[in-house]
Amino acid sequence: MSKPRILVARAVFPETLARLEQHFEVEHNQADQVWSKQDLAARLRGKAGAFTTGTERIDAEVLAACPELKVCANMAVGYNNFDVPAMTARKVLATNTPDVLTETTADFGFALLMATARRVTESEHYLRAGKWTKWSYDMFAGAEVHGSTLGILGMGRIGQGIAKRGAHGFGMDVIYHNRSRLSPDLEAACKARYVSKEELLETADHLVLVLPYSAESHHTIGAAELAQMKPTATLVNIARGGIVDDGALAAALRDRRIAAAGLDVFEGEPKVHPDLLTVPNVVLTPHIASATVQTRRAMADLAADNLIGFLVNGRPLTPLNPEVLS
Numbered sequence: 242m243s244k245p246r247i248l249v250a251r252a253v254f255p256e257t258l259a260r261l262e263q264h265f266e267v268e269h270n271q272a273d274q275v276w277s278k279q280d281l282a283a284r285l286r287g288k289a290g291a292f293t294t295g296t297e298r299i300d301a302e303v304l305a306a307c308p309e310l311k312v313c314a315n316m317a318v319g320y321n322n323f324d325v326p327a328m329t330a331r332k333v334l335a336t337n338t339p340d341v342l343t344e345t346t347a348d349f350g351f352a353l354l355m356a357t358a359r360r361v362t363e364s365e366h367y368l369r370a371g372k373w374t375k376w377s378y379d380m381f382a383g384a385e386v387h388g389s390t391l392g393i394l395g396m397g398r399i400g401q402g403i404a405k406r407g408a409h410g411f412g413m414d415v416i417y418h419n420r421s422r423l424s425p426d427l428e429a430a431c432k433a434r435y436v437s438k439e440e441l442l443e444t445a446d447h448l449v450l451v452l453p454y455s456a457e458s459h460h461t462i463g464a465a466e467l468a469q470m471k472p473t474a475t476l477v478n479i480a481r482g483g484i485v486d487d488g489a490l491a492a493a494l495r496d497r498r499i500a501a502a503g504l505d506v507f508e509g510e511p512k513v514h515p516d517l518l519t520v521p522n523v524v525l526t527p528h529i530a531s532a533t534v535q536t537r538r539a540m541a542d543l544a545a546d547n548l549i550g551f552l553v554n555g556r557p558l559t560p561l562n563p564e565v566l567s
Contacts, residue, residue, distance in 0.1 A: 245552045247290040250281065250297045253316070257541040261292070264549050282306040290548050295319060299335075301327040312551045316544040318342055318531075319481055321454040325562055335561040336547035340398065341539040342531040347402030349505070349530040350479045354391075354403075354447055357475045357503035359383040362524045384446065384475060384500060386411055392445025393417040393433070394461070395452025395480060401431050403449055408432035416441055419452075442469040447477065454481035464489040467499060475501045479530045482507040491516035494523055505530050 247265045249258065252273035261267050268284060270276075276284065281297055285307040293299065295317035304310065304327055312334040313323065323335045356362060364381040367373060391407040393400045396419040407413035408431060415433040418441045422428075428435065436444070448470065452458055462476070463486040470476070476499060478485050487508050493499050495516070503524040507513050510528060517523055531537065543558065551557040560566065 245289040246287060247292065247548060247552075248284050248288045249292040250276070250284075251294040253292065254538060254541050257538075257545050261545055261548065264553050265290070278303060285310055290314065290552050292316065292544055292548060293322065295322050298322050298324075299328065299333075300324040304328065304331045304333060312336065312548060312557070314544040314547040316540050319453060320561060321481060321483075323561070329562045329565055332565045334551055334557060334565050336544070336551075336557050336559050337561055338540045338543040339559055341543055342536050343398040343402055345533050345536040346399050346479065346530045347406060349532075350399065350403050350449055350451065350477060351406045353479065353503035353505060353524060353526065353530075354449060354475070354477050355386060356524045357477055357501045358386050358447060360501065360522070363501075363521050366521070384473060386413070386447070388412050388414075389446040390414045390416060390444055392441045392448040394438070394441060394448065394450050395419060396423055396431075396433070397451065397453075399479070400449075400451040401427065401433075403451065404431035404433045413447075416444060439469065442466055443471070445474060446471065447475045450476070450478045450480045450484055452480050452484060454483050459483050460486045462486065462490070464493070467493040470499050472498055472500065474499050475503070477503040479505045482510050487514035487517060491520055491523075494520040497522075 244264065244266045247267055249267060249269040252271050258269055278298060282303045285291060287309055289309060289311045291313045293313055293315050295315055299313050299322065301324060310333055314336045315323065316338060318337050318339050320335060320337045325335050328335050360381045360383040391413040393404055396417045404415045404417065408415045415431060416436045417433050418436060418438045422435045461484050467489060490502060491514055494502055501522040505526045506528055547557045547559060
């Protein structure tokens with residue numbers, strides 16, 4: 242009996258590829274080319290499954306060109322590259338990789354918060370440029386972290402991880418806003434207090450964004466929201482590009498209407514809004530919040546498990562639209 246055919250859309254660990262090849266006829270992309278939508282659709286034709294990485298858009302147009310497709314396994318917890326309703330309508334299963342990256346991403350979120358508050362990137366550029374000739378009392382004096390107010394917008398697993406780090410490790414007063422309030426037990430574990438979005442923006446010394454991207458969350462932080470923040474506040478985005486209006490943020494940073502920002506995600510990435518590259522008070526990283534070897538391996542393994550679980554055993558581990566299984 243022939244093996245199901247799958248497409249691995251981006252480069253992955255060789256061990257992951259070897260494991261998939263035990264179960265499937267695999268077309269891979271170890272050259273790590275970024276395909277156009279048309280190229281992706283052409284390569285998906287005749288495939289039963291796809292291993293995707295968050296950069297490949299699976300929408301109604303692609304699905305119409307690939308009627309044999311049965312499952313797409315994202316090597317990411319976010320899945321805004323999937324049109325899940327369109328996939329569900331065509332009975333195509335969507336999966337993601339939750340849980341395995343929670344702690345690593347929360348670690349990085351706090352690292353980005355610290356680097357932003359303490360002006361690490363800005364001061365390093367100053368040093369590397371040979372401008373450091375003497376010490377002075379106010380040289381790169383940043384914002385206090387310990388004992389300050391940490392605001393979190395989006396309180397899923399990663400948001401809770403950041404809250405715990407802030408409350409338990411840095412004695413921060415943690416406030417949060419979310420679509421739904423946490424249970425009292427979870428609030429107590431995080432030492433977090435639920436507030437309105439308006440109070441969150443007005444009160445937080447450090448605001449961290451950890452909400453999923455959707456049409457409803459597009460530009461959740463724009464010019465109006467930035468105007469509500471303290472001029473001494475910092476903003477960190479480890480969620481998804483598009484949640485922040487990057488142009489409005491660059492203007493607010495340039496005018497010092499907020500103190501600083503740390504960004505791991507961007508609108509239209511890998512392109513970055515050019516104005517963000519001209520302001521000194523921003524820390525920029527290329528979407529690496531989950532980038533430890535151990536965590537990326539775990540993400541790849543879970544995506545592979547979902548493909549094998551569904552196409553071989555009929556039991557995916559982390560389906561996003563389980564209704565297609567019925």
